[in-house]
Amino acid sequence: MTDLAIKFESVGKKYRYFTLEDIHLQVPAGQIMGLIGPNGAGKSTTIRILMGLIHQDHGDVRVLGHRMPVEQVAAKWDIGFASEDMRLYEAMTLDWHMRFIRSIYPQWDAAYAQLLLKRFGLRAEQKIKGLSHGQRVKATLLLVLARRPRLLVLDEPTTGLDPVARHEILRELTAVMNDEGRSILFSSHNTQDVEQISDQITFIDRGRVIDSMDKEAYLDRWRRLRLEAPSGIALPALPGVINIRQTGRLAVATSNAFVPGIASAYENSGARVQTIENMTLEEIFVAKVEHSREEHEEVGA
Amino acid sequence: MKRSVVQAMILSDWQRHRTLLLLSIVSGVLALALIQVGGEIPFILGATLFFTVMIVFGCMLPPSNIINERKKQTLPFLMSLPISAMQFTTAKIVSTVGLFLVPWLALVIAAMAFIVGHRGGPQGIIPVVLILAAAPFVGFCVIAGVSLVSESEGAMIAATIATNTSYGFSWYLLVRNPVIRADMQSREIVWSREVLTVLSAEFAVIVLILGLTFFLQSRKRDFL
Numbered sequence: 001m002t003d004l005a006i007k008f009e010s011v012g013k014k015y016r017y018f019t020l021e022d023i024h025l026q027v028p029a030g031q032i033m034g035l036i037g038p039n040g041a042g043k044s045t046t047i048r049i050l051m052g053l054i055h056q057d058h059g060d061v062r063v064l065g066h067r068m069p070v071e072q073v074a075a076k077w078d079i080g081f082a083s084e085d086m087r088l089y090e091a092m093t094l095d096w097h098m099r100f101i102r103s104i105y106p107q108w109d110a111a112y113a114q115l116l117l118k119r120f121g122l123r124a125e126q127k128i129k130g131l132s133h134g135q136r137v138k139a140t141l142l143l144v145l146a147r148r149p150r151l152l153v154l155d156e157p158t159t160g161l162d163p164v165a166r167h168e169i170l171r172e173l174t175a176v177m178n179d180e181g182r183s184i185l186f187s188s189h190n191t192q193d194v195e196q197i198s199d200q201i202t203f204i205d206r207g208r209v210i211d212s213m214d215k216e217a218y219l220d221r222w223r224r225l226r227l228e229a230p231s232g233i234a235l236p237a238l239p240g241v242i243n244i245r246q247t248g249r250l251a252v253a254t255s256n257a258f259v260p261g262i263a264s265a266y267e268n269s270g271a272r273v274q275t276i277e278n279m280t281l282e283e284i285f286v287a288k289v290e291h292s293r294e295e296h297e298e299v300g301a
Numbered sequence: 302m303k304r305s306v307v308q309a310m311i312l313s314d315w316q317r318h319r320t321l322l323l324l325s326i327v328s329g330v331l332a333l334a335l336i337q338v339g340g341e342i343p344f345i346l347g348a349t350l351f352f353t354v355m356i357v358f359g360c361m362l363p364p365s366n367i368i369n370e371r372k373k374q375t376l377p378f379l380m381s382l383p384i385s386a387m388q389f390t391t392a393k394i395v396s397t398v399g400l401f402l403v404p405w406l407a408l409v410i411a412a413m414a415f416i417v418g419h420r421g422g423p424q425g426i427i428p429v430v431l432i433l434a435a436a437p438f439v440g441f442c443v444i445a446g447v448s449l450v451s452e453s454e455g456a457m458i459a460a461t462i463a464t465n466t467s468y469g470f471s472w473y474l475l476v477r478n479p480v481i482r483a484d485m486q487s488r489e490i491v492w493s494r495e496v497l498t499v500l501s502a503e504f505a506v507i508v509l510i511l512g513l514t515f516f517l518q519s520r521k522r523d524f525l
Contacts, residue, residue: 054523081381087374
């Protein structure tokens, strides 16, 4: 049986204007899971439940084998958590924060902290209020990484960063995974960042997990077919094709389970397949969200 | 040796507020020095400054040490540490009350020493000074409790206004009490039933507020 770093089973949380519905999520140990969703999709709520900071209304959450939120203290010894809305004490220096964290965590790696200071171009004696946004994010990550957590939970860590800072942070996260026992849950609405480092991808929208699988599987299965359909030719509805948009003679079909037989079926119907294109994770995400919303609205109607 | 997270949090709160702590003690000592000058006006100025220091410090600590954690978004940083919501509450109550108690006790002891040192002066004023000094402590606990439970700046400001308004009225009622007023002029300290009742009530309210704060915090399901 594979060890799971994170396991959500039928987890739900109801607010007045938002409901997190029956979330099922599994992150195997040693994997990087990218949690992608639009703003307000429920990423932060999911992560806060994971951290034990808010209590789910129903369902079972296990993190590194600990039941959450009951065993959150034991779990958090091995979790490094950083979120976009997390701030450090502005009037204190980075060195003060490092000493504060070091006084708590026996596994604090002082040598690694010094290395990260250099790599991130930070000065320990500088007060937090004097740091730029990018430097603050790096300082927070330094404090998280140098405690050598088994699980990193990062909620939109790259939001608002310039490309260079984003690259530095993603490079460091990839380096962290050289230790195979480590796992990362990385939430973002920036699909490029997630695509760059993740092994597994979960799409979340309007409080529901709409898809979750291996990143390569996504990229392998999804295709966009550009078709030319002469007038009078009706494009058939095919299994594995989730969307067809037609403007005049030209049509674009999106497949989430592409096999060469789909192209043949269109050719046989009288259409001409102009191109079969790979899709980026962002394109897949947008297509998946739109399809999921349409499906959900049809069911609702 | 590694500290417990609660200890580390208390220590960090103290480190972050040491300037405010020092300022309050220095201001209180200055107030007592002003009284030492002698004369009616320095006495009134000094006594006013003395109680103002206690009240202002009691009003400044809860927003700085509790409300700002949410307002300045340092709460997620603290709650990412291996700590439960109740341990967080314990750390915040111990650090905030402790921070208040240091200058409060220092100033109360200094005031007592000052009165006792004035041989020939009315020692009967000591119970009244204790009652007066306990009031800002009660007010501080109300503001701190409301801040922790509500995590709202508006509720904290309302609690601050309510407590500050009540000081003048309660002190007025106190000096209108004939027994307490008569005993104030006494050369000896008199622990009358009235004095003990008021003091007991003040400390009972403090215990009640702190207990209620723990109880309400333990019922919270969402902490961020």
